[in-house]
Amino acid sequence: MRLHPVDIKTLTPEVFRVFGTQNALVTAGDQSGCNTMTIGWCQLGRLWNLPVCTVYVRPERYTYQFMESHDYFTVSVLPAGEKKTMQVCGTRSGRDIDKVKACGLTLCYGAGGAPFFDEAEWVLVCKKAYVQDMDPACVLDQKQIPPFYGEKGGGWHRIYTGQVVEAYTK
């Protein structure tokens, strides 16, 4: 065999390095109002011959309302040093504070008027293509229901797969 094992973080650096370490902000809304939150879960790939990005948003998030009421969402990957912003956006709700203002983020608007942040290292603008609630019945090993759900966790996520219609980097 000529293949040899490599650290997946070096093979596909952006997805496997970014998510789980610096993570990203998912943002939805428009010029009249938007909300953003930290996400640690994301898939990038290809579906229906389209480049796609999939994110997972719990119904209890304020961001969920914006994801539902708008056709586009964005994924902004901030520089690794932006830990404070990622922490604020991942622990505070837009119901209580204006996270964009509190974190000093600069709004930009892409396709469909979708909001993202000028501070990002790279950004994907996505047009919603497929939306589905995660179904507990589809977890194959029912004895291994992920600990993110149930009494100690929260509601099952809604899955949003969007066609990547624009990408920005520096």
Ligand SMILES: Cc1cc2nc3c(=O)[nH]c(=O)nc-3n(C[C@H](O)[C@H](O)[C@H](O)COP(=O)(O)O)c2cc1C
């Ligand atoms: C590292 C990290 C990753 C997160 N990933 C997700 C995620 O993928 N999906 C989700 O629904 N919430 C995720 N959260 C939780 C939300 O970011 C958090 O509940 C946020 O305060 C929701 O804000 P909102 O109410 O303004 O929408 C994550 C939080 C952190 C700190």
